[in-house]
Structure formats: C-alpha cells, structure tokens
Amino acid sequence: MPKKKVTKAVYLKWYEDMLFWRKFEDKASALYIQQKIRGFLHLYNGQEAVLAGALHAMEKGDKMITAYRNHVQPIGLGEDPRRIMAELFGKETGTSNGKGGSMHMFSKEHHFYGGHGIVGGQIPLGAGLAFADKYKGDKHVTLCYMGDGAVRQGAFHETMNLAMLWSLPVVFVIENNGYAMGTSVKRTANHEDIYKLGLGYEMPCAPVEGMDPLTVYNAMQEAVDRARSGEGPTLLEIRTYRYKGHSMSDAQHYRTKEEVAKYQEQDPILIVKKEIEDKKYATQKQLAEIDERVKSLVKECVDFAENSEFPKPEDLYKNVYSQEDYPFIINN
Amino acid sequence: MSRIIQFRQAVAEAMSEEMRRDENVYLMGEEVAEYNGAYKASKGMLDEFGPKRVIDTPISELGFSGIGVGSAMNGLRPIIEYMTFNFSLVSIDQIISNAAKMHQMSGGQLTVPIVFRGPTGSAGQLGATHSQSFESWFANTPGLKVAVASTPYNVKGLLKTAIRDNDPVLIMESEQMYGDKGEVPEEEYLIPLGQAHIDREGTDVTIVSFGKILKVVHAAAEELAKDGISCEVIDLLTVRPIDYATILSSVKKTNRMIVVEEAWPLGSIATELTYVVQREAFDFLDAPVRRITTADTPMAYAPTLVEAFLPSINQVIDAVKGVMYR
Ligand SMILES: Cc1ncc(C[n+]2csc(CCOP(=O)(O)OP(=O)(O)O)c2C)c(N)n1
Ligand SMILES: [Mg+2]
Numbered sequence: 001m002p003k004k005k006v007t008k009a010v011y012l013k014w015y016e017d018m019l020f021w022r023k024f025e026d027k028a029s030a031l032y033i034q035q036k037i038r039g040f041l042h043l044y045n046g047q048e049a050v051l052a053g054a055l056h057a058m059e060k061g062d063k064m065i066t067a068y069r070n071h072v073q074p075i076g077l078g079e080d081p082r083r084i085m086a087e088l089f090g091k092e093t094g095t096s097n098g099k100g101g102s103m104h105m106f107s108k109e110h111h112f113y114g115g116h117g118i119v120g121g122q123i124p125l126g127a128g129l130a131f132a133d134k135y136k137g138d139k140h141v142t143l144c145y146m147g148d149g150a151v152r153q154g155a156f157h158e159t160m161n162l163a164m165l166w167s168l169p170v171v172f173v174i175e176n177n178g179y180a181m182g183t184s185v186k187r188t189a190n191h192e193d194i195y196k197l198g199l200g201y202e203m204p205c206a207p208v209e210g211m212d213p214l215t216v217y218n219a220m221q222e223a224v225d226r227a228r229s230g231e232g233p234t235l236l237e238i239r240t241y242r243y244k245g246h247s248m249s250d251a252q253h254y255r256t257k258e259e260v261a262k263y264q265e266q267d268p269i270l271i272v273k274k275e276i277e278d279k280k281y282a283t284q285k286q287l288a289e290i291d292e293r294v295k296s297l298v299k300e301c302v303d304f305a306e307n308s309e310f311p312k313p314e315d316l317y318k319n320v321y322s323q324e325d326y327p328f329i330i331n332n
Numbered sequence: 333m334s335r336i337i338q339f340r341q342a343v344a345e346a347m348s349e350e351m352r353r354d355e356n357v358y359l360m361g362e363e364v365a366e367y368n369g370a371y372k373a374s375k376g377m378l379d380e381f382g383p384k385r386v387i388d389t390p391i392s393e394l395g396f397s398g399i400g401v402g403s404a405m406n407g408l409r410p411i412i413e414y415m416t417f418n419f420s421l422v423s424i425d426q427i428i429s430n431a432a433k434m435h436q437m438s439g440g441q442l443t444v445p446i447v448f449r450g451p452t453g454s455a456g457q458l459g460a461t462h463s464q465s466f467e468s469w470f471a472n473t474p475g476l477k478v479a480v481a482s483t484p485y486n487v488k489g490l491l492k493t494a495i496r497d498n499d500p501v502l503i504m505e506s507e508q509m510y511g512d513k514g515e516v517p518e519e520e521y522l523i524p525l526g527q528a529h530i531d532r533e534g535t536d537v538t539i540v541s542f543g544k545i546l547k548v549v550h551a552a553a554e555e556l557a558k559d560g561i562s563c564e565v566i567d568l569l570t571v572r573p574i575d576y577a578t579i580l581s582s583v584k585k586t587n588r589m590i591v592v593e594e595a596w597p598l599g600s601i602a603t604e605l606t607y608v609v610q611r612e613a614f615d616f617l618d619a620p621v622r623r624i625t626t627a628d629t630p631m632a633y634a635p636t637l638v639e640a641f642l643p644s645i646n647q648v649i650d651a652v653k654g655v656m657y658r
Pocket of ligand 1: 069117118119120146147148149150151177179180181246
C-alpha cells in the first residue's frame with residue numbers, strides 16, 4: 001500500500017491529539033498529588049509521537065496492546081477520555097467499571113486490548129490477537145507495544161520466535177525511552193541496539209527516531225503493510241524519551257536535568273507545531289482555539305470522573321467469571 | 333449404547349467432537365500434531381483437522397500459553413496441552429495474571445474461553461521435577477476453574493464442558509491413566525463443572541478424593557468392606573468450584589471424613605475441605621477429620637521412596653479404622 005498523505009488535516013489532528021494527551025496526563029499527575037488517583041501512575045509525557053505516528057498507519061479493526069503506560073492509547077483509538085479519567089478515579093463509569101485502574105485500561109470496542117501490569121506479559125497476548133486474526137482470515141494487524149525493559153523477559157524471546165515461525169500479522173513496537181525504572185538500557189545488556197534482537201529470529205527490524213510522528217508513521221506503515229500482506233512480523237525499536245519519572249514516586253536520581261531538557265528541545269508537540277506554523281496550516285488564532293478545546297475537554301473529563309460513583313462493594317463479585325452464578329466461597 | 337475405550341481415546345474424542353462442532357476450537361502444544369500426542373491423546377487429529385487447527389509448538393510453554401490467551405481474547409477457543417502440568421510452571425504468569433484476570437480487569441469486556449490440559453501428579457519413578465501436583469495452586473486462583481478427571485467417562489464429559497465454557501478451565505489427567513479402559517457412551521454427553529460424584533455409597537465413613545489416587549481409595553474401600561466397614565467414596569471431579577453440598581450431606585450421614593489427595597499437605601484441597609466440614613458440620617462429626625496426602629517432601633526416584641511418598645491403600649485403611657476407633 002502506498003504511504004498515506006500526511007496532510008494539513010493530519011498535522012492538525014496530531015497537534016490536537018498530542019496536546020490533549022499531554023494535558024490529560026498532566027492533569028492526572030496533579031490529581032494523583034491530590035490523592036484523587038491512587039496506586040501506581042505511569043505517564044506518557046514525551047512519548048506521544050510514538051502513538052500519533054502509529055495511529056495514522058492503522059486501519060479499522062487493527063489492534064493495539066501495551067503495558068501499563070496506557071491511558072492515552074485507548075483515547076487515541078477513539079475511547080471516550082472521560083471514561084479513562086473515571087477509571088483512573090476508580091469510578092464505576094470507568095472503562096473497566098473501576099476494576100482495572102491506571103495500569104489496566106481496556107477498550108474492546110476500539111480494539112485496545114490493555115493495559116498490562118506484568119512487564120512483558122502482554123507480548124505473547126499481542127501475538128495471540130494476531131494469531132486469531134490470521135486464523136479467522138481477517139486482514140487485521142496487531143501493534144504490540146513494550147518497553148526497553150520488557151525485551152529482557154523470556155516472554156519476548158519466545159514470542160519473537162513463534163511469531164516468525166507462524167508468520168503472524170503483528171508489529172512489535174519497543175518504546176525505548178532509555179530507562180526501565182531507574183535502570184538505563186546499557187545496564188541491562190552488553191549491547192544497546194535493541195532492534196538487533198530481531199536479527200537472531202530473521203525478523204525485519206529497525207531503529208526509528210521517535211520524537212517526530214512523521215518518522216514513526218513512515219516506519220510503522222511499512223511494518224503494518226508487511227504484516228497485512230502476509231509477510232509476518234516486524235520489530236521496531238522506537239527511540240523516545242519520558243519526561244516524567246517512571247511513576248509518580250520516582251526521585252529520578254539516575255538522570256540529570258540537562259538530559260531531560262535536551263529531549264524537551266525536540267518535543268513532539270513542538271515539532272508538529274513548528275511544521276504547522278512553517279507551512280501555515282493554521283493561524284495563531286486557530287492554534288489558540290485548539291488549546292482552548294483541549295483545556296475544556298480535560299476539565300470535562302475531571303468533572304465526569306468527580307461526579308461518578310464508586311462501584312458498590314458487591315460489584316467485587318461481578319465479572320470475575322463470565323458465568324453469572326459462579327459459587328464464590330463466602331466466609332461466614 | 334456404550335463401549336469400552338481407553339482414557340486417551342476419550343480425550344481425543346472430546347476434543348475432536350468439539351472441534352467438529354465449533355471452528356474456533358483448536359489444539360496447540362508440544363508433539364500434539366505429527367507425533368499424535370506425547371501420550372497419543374490427540375491421535376488422528378492432525379489427519380482430520382489439518383495443521384491449522386492441530387498445532388505443534390516448539391518447547392515454549394510461556395510463549396504458546398500467552399498466544400493461546402491472546403487468541404481467546406480475540407474470539408478463538410484454544411485447547412492448550414501441556415506435556416505435563418509440571419511444565420506449566422514456566423507459563424504460570426500467563427495462566428494466573430492474564431487468563432484468570434482479563435475478564436475482571438476489563439470490566440467484563442473481554443472473555444478468555446481457553447482450556448489448559450495435561451497430566452498432573454506422579455507417573456512412576458520420574459524424580460522430583462516430574463511428579464508434582466498443582467491442583468490446589470490453580471484452584472486457589474479466582475478466575476480459573478479446575479477439574480481433575482479419573483475415568484475415561486468423566487474426562488470426556490468434563491473436557492467437552494470445559495471447551496464450551498466461557499471462562500478459563502484447567503483439565504488435569506495422568507500419564508498413568510491414559511491406558512485405562514472404561515465404559516463411555518456412544519451418544520454425546522456433558523458433565524457439569526462443580527459437581528462431585530458419589531462413586532460408592534456407604535454409611536460409616538466418607539472418603540473424598542480426586543484424580544488417579546482414587547484407585548487407592550477404591551482398593552481400600554473394597555478391603556474395608558470385607559471387614560464390614562462401609563465407605564462412601566466421593567470423587568470431587570472439580571476442585572474449583574468445589575461441590576461442598578455433596579460432601580456435607582455425606583458427612584452428615586456418616587459422621588466421619590477422610591480426604592485422600594496426591595499433593596503436599598500444606599494448603600492442599602484436603603485442608604480446605606477440612607475447614608469447611610468443621611465449620612458447617614461440626615456437630616455431626618464423631619471423630620476429627622483426617623487427611624492422607626503425599627509426604628511433605630519432593631518425590632524421590634528410588635522405588636522405596638516413591639512408595640513412602642504416595643498415599644497407600646494401607647494408609648487409607650488405617651485412617652478409616654482410626655476414625656472408627658477400631
Ligand atoms: C515481571 C515484572 N517485574 C517487575 C515489575 C516492576 N516494574 C514495573 S515497570 C518496570 C520497568 C519497565 O521498564 P520498561 O519496560 O522500559 O517500560 P517503561 O516503564 O520505560 O515504559 C518494572 C521493573 C513488573 N511490573 N513486572
Ligand atoms: Mg523504558
């Protein structure tokens with residue numbers, strides 16, 4: 001399939017989407033400090049281009065699965081952001097009725113399959129989604145995301161081998177943001193070019209500059225096309241950066257402020273905004289309108305979550321099994 | 333109409349019938365296809381269904397279990413075979429943290445209609461790594477259902493039910509049962525999960541057990557009958573959820589209970605049954621509940637040590653006489 005055009009409309013969408021994700025996460029961070037959101041909270045700030053570029057390459061019915069840094073992916077795929085915020089609050093109007101929380105977002109309707117808290121645990125699941133599409137003869141592709149830390153799990157290596165053996169329609173996307181919590185990539189292996197792990201499986205693989213949605217899109221379209229045409233998986237190592245700590249409780253002693261600042265100079269939102277300005281895709285007034293829309297939607301999300309109810313205690317027993325009358329042991 | 337078939341054939345019939353019935357059912361595991369199953373429990377299935385649905389895997393339990401779960405999240409109904417459940421441990425994260433959790437964590441959006449099956453427990457002198465029973469480990473996990481078969485008849489009925497169930501189900505068998513013969517109807521039948529079976533009616537002592545160690549229980553009950561002691565033998569069949577009602581009504585009749593389980597004692601199914609019986613039938617008990625489990629050690633290789641490890645007929649007889657104060 002020829003590359004899709006990256007038009008003015010795409011740039012404006014990228015700008016608005018990425019800005020919204022950024023502001024949504026910033027708000028979540030503030031709400032965490034206010035203890036409205038509890039548990040672990042992992043933010044996507046800095047990595048937005050990896051999602052924006054990928055979404056442009058996806059077709060309807062294509063699937064996405066990732067780890068616990070997962071609030072904005074379902075929003076990008078079309079889920080109502082108010083329900084994501086409600087899930088962060090643990091409210092019954094959340095995407096999982098308050099049962100998943102920050103690390104476990106799901107939106108089956110929009111083909112987002114989680115939201116997984118065990119590092120690397122989602123990798124075979126992603127291949128399994130692709131296995132089912134191939135089995136059923138559906139021409140869908142699965143984008144299976146993971147962190148740089150996750151590639152050191154056995155699950156990654158077994159899945160790489162099986163996905164090649166069975167030529168599954170899946171793209172493995174490593175978001176290399178430099179660190180697994182406080183452990184830099186170079187402290188996890190005696191090599192740093194993670195994409196080369198594909199070579200041992202003869203899987204097409206490449207490093208991708210990940211701060212610009214355009215470079216991400218280009219690499220992703222090629223990989224998605226390969227999968228859809230039956231030629232099997234691709235491994236992309238997308239080089240990105242997270243601005244915030246690993247989670248909210250991270251003093252970040254393992255890196256310098258200068259390092260963070262260096263990446264913020266090539267911020268994906270700034271890159272896209274500059275392109276919009278250079279190409280005169282929008283006036284300053286129009287950009288200001290986008291900023292306003294984003295701000296008010298974030299506020300709507302918070303209001304919605306605040307005004308929703310927590311699940312009732314008896315809801316604990318709902319949806320553990322799909323069998324409705326499962327005989328739970330109730331201590332008496 | 334009934335005929336006598338082997339346990340392995342009952343397993344193959346259950347899978348084949350369900351695969352004929354539903355295109356989304358497939359079988360995946362090590363040696364299941366071209367080799368016809370490590371224990372020939374999928375004999376002929378590759379020929380009938382082809383390599384798309386009867387799938388040989390490399391030795392990657394973690395990988396193929398996870399792929400199975402992912403495919404179930406996307407509409408398929410996989411049967412994942414473990415050569416034995418000893419080897420399921422390298423994939424236990426996919427069973428416990430993924431298969432068992434997905435429905436709840438997604439607020440009911442996703443279901444995982446998957447079956448994990450294979451042999452459990454000891455199978456002769458295989459040493460410590462190949463002789464383990466994890467029924468109680470899996471049964472401990474909400475989100476899973478776990479059944480342990482003991483005859484060709486019940487493995488077929490339970491497995492068919494498991495394949496049609498929309499929740500993840502583990503079906504446990506035994507290498508030492510695949511050659512067992514038993515009566516199996518020609519007609520289709522299902523055995524519901526969560527229902528125990530009274531194998532032998534009796535009045536003096538209730539003996540609860542499950543899986544292949546039931547053979548020991550039945551042999552002991554025969555011996556005891558010669559002494560005029562009447563044992564009621566209950567095959568639990570499903571260890572999650574457990575059919576407490578059948579056990580309690582039996583204990584209320586016999587006033588004595590023994591649990592015989594091929595597993596380590598601490599945190600066993602026997603322990604759970606004992607708790608429930610003392611809580612719900614305390615006033616009916618004429619003797620403390622006793623359990624006979626394996627020794628609290630890894631199994632060992634030498635024949636004398638295998639014998640010392642496993643529950644034996646004599647242990648059961650002694651325990652029954654003990655609770656009868658005879
Ligand atoms: C199996 C497992 N081990 C450890 C953890 C704790 N943990 C959570 S995130 C994380 C770091 C993962 O880093 P990476 O894969 O690079 O993803 P990133 O957080 O950078 O997105 C660790 C060690 C876990 N959740 N699961
Ligand atoms: Mg990382």
